[in-house]
Amino acid sequence: MIREFALNDVYYLLLAARWTLALTGLAFLGGGTVGLLVALLRVAPFAPLRIIGAGYVNIVQGIPLLAWLFVLFFGLPILAGVRVSPWFAATVAFSIYAGAFLGEIWRGCLRAIPRQQWEAGASLGLSFVEQLRHIIVPQAVRVAIPPTVGFLVQLIKNTSLAAVIGFIELTREGQLTTAATYRPFAVYIAVAAIYFAICFPLTQWSRRLERTLRVTR
Amino acid sequence: MSLVELHNVVKRFGTNTVLDRVSLSVEAGEIIAVIGRSGSGKSTMLRCINGLEPIQEGRIVFDGETVNDPLTNLRKLRQRVGIVFQSYNLFPHLSVERNITLAPRVVKGMEREAARELAASALARVGLAEKIDAYPDQLSGGQQQRVAIARSLAMKPQLMLFDEITSALDPELTGEVLKVLEKVAGEGMTMMLVTHEMGFARRVATRLIFMHQGRIWEQGRASDVLAKPRTPELETFLDAVLH
Amino acid sequence: MPHVRRVGRIGTGRMKYTFNFRDVWTQWDYIAEGIGVTLLLAIITMIAGLTIGALGAAARVYGRPWLGALVAGYVEVIRNTPLLVQLFIVFFGLPSLGVRLDTMTAAFIALSVNLGAYSTEIIRAGLEAVPRAQIEAGYSLGLSGAQVFRHVVLAPAIRIVYPALTSQFVLMMLATSVVSQISAPDLFHVASIIQSRTFRDFEIYAVIAGVYLALALAFKLFFATIEHFAFTRR
Numbered sequence: 251m252i253r254e255f256a257l258n259d260v261y262y263l264l265l266a267a268r269w270t271l272a273l274t275g276l277a278f279l280g281g282g283t284v285g286l287l288v289a290l291l292r293v294a295p296f297a298p299l300r301i302i303g304a305g306y307v308n309i310v311q312g313i314p315l316l317a318w319l320f321v322l323f324f325g326l327p328i329l330a331g332v333r334v335s336p337w338f339a340a341t342v343a344f345s346i347y348a349g350a351f352l353g354e355i356w357r358g359c360l361r362a363i364p365r366q367q368w369e370a371g372a373s374l375g376l377s378f379v380e381q382l383r384h385i386i387v388p389q390a391v392r393v394a395i396p397p398t399v400g401f402l403v404q405l406i407k408n409t410s411l412a413a414v415i416g417f418i419e420l421t422r423e424g425q426l427t428t429a430a431t432y433r434p435f436a437v438y439i440a441v442a443a444i445y446f447a448i449c450f451p452l453t454q455w456s457r458r459l460e461r462t463l464r465v466t467r
Numbered sequence: 468m469s470l471v472e473l474h475n476v477v478k479r480f481g482t483n484t485v486l487d488r489v490s491l492s493v494e495a496g497e498i499i500a501v502i503g504r505s506g507s508g509k510s511t512m513l514r515c516i517n518g519l520e521p522i523q524e525g526r527i528v529f530d531g532e533t534v535n536d537p538l539t540n541l542r543k544l545r546q547r548v549g550i551v552f553q554s555y556n557l558f559p560h561l562s563v564e565r566n567i568t569l570a571p572r573v574v575k576g577m578e579r580e581a582a583r584e585l586a587a588s589a590l591a592r593v594g595l596a597e598k599i600d601a602y603p604d605q606l607s608g609g610q611q612q613r614v615a616i617a618r619s620l621a622m623k624p625q626l627m628l629f630d631e632i633t634s635a636l637d638p639e640l641t642g643e644v645l646k647v648l649e650k651v652a653g654e655g656m657t658m659m660l661v662t663h664e665m666g667f668a669r670r671v672a673t674r675l676i677f678m679h680q681g682r683i684w685e686q687g688r689a690s691d692v693l694a695k696p697r698t699p700e701l702e703t704f705l706d707a708v709l710h
Numbered sequence: 711m712p713h714v715r716r717v718g719r720i721g722t723g724r725m726k727y728t729f730n731f732r733d734v735w736t737q738w739d740y741i742a743e744g745i746g747v748t749l750l751l752a753i754i755t756m757i758a759g760l761t762i763g764a765l766g767a768a769a770r771v772y773g774r775p776w777l778g779a780l781v782a783g784y785v786e787v788i789r790n791t792p793l794l795v796q797l798f799i800v801f802f803g804l805p806s807l808g809v810r811l812d813t814m815t816a817a818f819i820a821l822s823v824n825l826g827a828y829s830t831e832i833i834r835a836g837l838e839a840v841p842r843a844q845i846e847a848g849y850s851l852g853l854s855g856a857q858v859f860r861h862v863v864l865a866p867a868i869r870i871v872y873p874a875l876t877s878q879f880v881l882m883m884l885a886t887s888v889v890s891q892i893s894a895p896d897l898f899h900v901a902s903i904i905q906s907r908t909f910r911d912f913e914i915y916a917v918i919a920g921v922y923l924a925l926a927l928a929f930k931l932f933f934a935t936i937e938h939f940a941f942t943r944r
Binding site for chain 3: 315316321411414421442
Binding site: 622 | 843844846847848849850851852853854857865866869
């Protein structure tokens, strides 16, 4: 039974968008934690730590997100004999992926703080961790906000790939709706429009933040 | 017929009037030094002559052609008016040779070999023949400025404009550039220079123009104007500059 | 049925898994074909994306306001919607408008249009970074607008944004994996096929991940080599 593509379907699409945002939130939390760790590793004064951090980033960034999803969703169950839900696989995969990118962004922000700030802290007798905590990170956070918001937009778009492992979010709902209504163009345009409505304001906000930042520097 | 004529030129940037009914006439072969405080309109006047800045009122005529006429082919005109800027504006990604041969090849359709010879002779005129394959970042400020002069000369212009070309240079590099300017002047080129180099102006210029608040305040023979300022504004200016 | 060889074990007691990469290696010819398709897509997309990017950036920086606005609109729409959805619109959506495309063409179009938008933004930043003074110098020598763009602006602009641009290209090469979702025969799709035959899910996707990693590295090296020869003076 083919039904018409109606306002009702758009409503269900919007409902599914909630899961897009939920997954994004989880991925951001997970990825943020990993990213923080990675950024700190990469600026550590201890070479092996830096290498681990760099290795993580280069490996994760060199593998498509789809591969991470599939390894976790299809590969892990067979490997460890556990049942893996789409939620688990998607959250972990996105966290691993986001962690690498956020780590890079935040490392760049840490490095953007001039040497003199570190030196000023050191000459006051602060340890590396104390310098980081009281002097560097507070300044770096300000610089980090625009690109982090920009990456958030990337993350929201990337959650569309979770559809591929059956995770119910906006894109998956679009696939299901297409199957039911046989109106792929209308459905996917609607899906795109919803993504746009979510992402575009964030993109603009990120730009405005960047401009404010440049002015106050 | 004069080579360059300005008739009651008015130029505004927003509400700021930078050129206030400027009229001027330049004959072929003249060397005009333009002096004045920053904001007096001297650079703007030069930039209007080759059409880099549009004017709001008045007329600018170069060799019979009205510069500010929208129908004028500015590209053709700019092949006959050379301009050298304060910060060299050499193309950093091109060698000295390619900096000089770019316009002759691309605009005039010159062949590579002929263009290279042209570049070599232009460089010889400014005393940098051996730098033909160097890149701008390998040259000193004075050398870059001389290459910029050579680049403009290579197009064989009828008029050369110089916009404070020694102001950004370290003092010890200024001399080599001024020497080149004297040489070019001696070859009969018509030149208009915005400059702070009073000694050079007195020695080389045929006419000195003092600009103040967008107007030509005083003009005449360089030695006369500098020795006997007729207005308090020029006196104050000379006091400040020649301390 | 391939003979199962114990290549490795993890776990103790109840949890045992025998890795078998041999099954994957025997399918290496399919993997090679997949690599070929992925490379083809990536390279053609990069060329098309670069071209669109240069034109789009020029339109935004030098074109009429209406043209600039059009390009800006295109860039914003593409950058704020997922590639997967764009792919679906091109492959599944267009047929209902009468435009029927095969998988490879649809893949190529979606990927190029996507990369073109990102490239436009990147190159635009580069164009705007070229000092005004040099552009003026170009005009003052009698060069036309197009000549100034070609000889004075474009090369320095690309040099400035080369790292950002090539990173985007490598990212795009990895992103070509999404075309597997419309059954284009790329490397990722090959992985699914091998998986359905051998049920060695972990091994095959791990291997594929490794291949992508190697490809990414290869591209980075390639771009670094170009940078050395094109932008470093001899």
